[in-house]
Amino acid sequence: MSSAVESASCEDIRAVIGLLQRQVAAAxxxxxxxxxxxxxxxxANERLTARVAELERRLGRNSGNSSMPPSSDTFSGPQKKPQAKSGRKRGRQPGAGxxxxxxxxxPDATEDHVPAACTGCGQALDKDDSIGFERRQVRDIPLTTVKVTExxxxxxxxxxxxxxxxPMPGEVAASPSSYGPNLHALAVYLLVFQHIPVERTAILIxxxxxxxxxxxxVASLLPEAAGLVEDSLNLIRALLVLGHVLHADETTTRIGTTRRWLHVAVAARGL
Incomplete structure (x- = not known):
C-alpha cells in the first residue's frame, strides 16, 4: 500500500515537472x-523618426531659408505676426533727408530753349535777350544701333x-563678315554674369x-571666353591651394530643365 502511494506521488510530481517545463519553454x-x-x-520607430524629421525639414523650407522661389511658399508654416502700427504716416517723414x-x-550737353517771339508785342526774341533761365536735367542713354565698319x-x-x-587689324576675324569685340563682350557678360539663357541672350542683343x-x-562664345581666362583660372586655383583658410559654399542653378550645383571657393583677399 505504501509503495503504491509513493509510486503515484512520484508520477504526479513528474507530471507537474513536465507541465512546468512546458510552461517555461512556452514562456x-x-x-x-x-x-x-x-x-x-x-x-521602425527609428525609421519613422528620421522620416518625420525629414518631412519637417521639407515643410519648413521656404524662399527665405532656401533657394526655393517665392511662388512655392505655402501658408502651412508659421505666419508672421502683424506688426503694431507706429502711428506715423506713410512715406518720407518730416525732416528726413x-x-x-x-x-x-x-552736364554732358546743354540745350537752350528760347521763346521765338514776345507774348506782348510779338517782337522776335533770341538768346541775347535772355535775362535768366530755369534748369532741368534729363539722364538717358543713347540709342544703341549696330554699326557696320568695313x-x-x-x-x-x-x-x-x-x-x-x-595686314588686317588683330581684332578682325578671318571671315568676310563677323561680329566685333564689343558684341562678343556683351554676349558673354549676359550669359555668364547675368545667367541669361542662350536664346534669350540672342533675342536681347x-x-x-x-x-x-x-x-x-552665342553658344560658341563660352568655350572661346574660357580659353582666354584659362591662365587666370590656373593662378586663382594655385592661390586657393596656398591659402591658410578657405571658405567653400555651393548654390543651385538650372541649365535647361536640369538642376545643377555651382561650387564656390573663397580665400583671403590679401592673397
Missing part, C-alpha cells in the same frame, strides 16, 4: 518573440615693282542693338 518562446518584436519596433536724383554740376587692307605697288599688302546674332554664335 521563453514568448519572451524571444517579444524581444524580436521589440527590435523590429525600435527599428532727401534721396532724389541730384543734378550734375557739369576694313580694307590695301595692296600697294612700289616704284621698285614690289606689291605690299597691309537683336532687340537692343539690331544685330541679328544666332543662338549658335
Amino acid at each position: 521563453e518562446a514568448r519572451a524571444e518573440a517579444a524581444e524580436a518584436q521589440a527590435v523590429e519596433l525600435a527599428a 532727401g534721396s532724389g536724383l541730384a543734378m550734375a554740376e557739369k 576694313h580694307r587692307a590695301h595692296r600697294c605697288r612700289c616704284d621698285c615693282g614690289v606689291v605690299t599688302t597691309s 537683336r532687340d537692343v542693338t539690331g544685330a541679328e546674332v544666332s543662338t549658335g554664335w
Whole structure:
C-alpha cells in the first residue's frame, strides 16, 4: 500500500515537472518573440523618426531659408505676426533727408530753349535777350544701333615693282563678315554674369542693338571666353591651394530643365 502511494506521488510530481517545463519553454518562446518584436519596433520607430524629421525639414523650407522661389511658399508654416502700427504716416517723414536724383554740376550737353517771339508785342526774341533761365536735367542713354565698319587692307605697288599688302587689324576675324569685340563682350557678360539663357541672350542683343546674332554664335562664345581666362583660372586655383583658410559654399542653378550645383571657393583677399 505504501509503495503504491509513493509510486503515484512520484508520477504526479513528474507530471507537474513536465507541465512546468512546458510552461517555461512556452514562456521563453514568448519572451524571444517579444524581444524580436521589440527590435523590429525600435527599428521602425527609428525609421519613422528620421522620416518625420525629414518631412519637417521639407515643410519648413521656404524662399527665405532656401533657394526655393517665392511662388512655392505655402501658408502651412508659421505666419508672421502683424506688426503694431507706429502711428506715423506713410512715406518720407518730416525732416528726413532727401534721396532724389541730384543734378550734375557739369552736364554732358546743354540745350537752350528760347521763346521765338514776345507774348506782348510779338517782337522776335533770341538768346541775347535772355535775362535768366530755369534748369532741368534729363539722364538717358543713347540709342544703341549696330554699326557696320568695313576694313580694307590695301595692296600697294612700289616704284621698285614690289606689291605690299597691309595686314588686317588683330581684332578682325578671318571671315568676310563677323561680329566685333564689343558684341562678343556683351554676349558673354549676359550669359555668364547675368545667367541669361542662350536664346534669350540672342533675342536681347537683336532687340537692343539690331544685330541679328544666332543662338549658335552665342553658344560658341563660352568655350572661346574660357580659353582666354584659362591662365587666370590656373593662378586663382594655385592661390586657393596656398591659402591658410578657405571658405567653400555651393548654390543651385538650372541649365535647361536640369538642376545643377555651382561650387564656390573663397580665400583671403590679401592673397
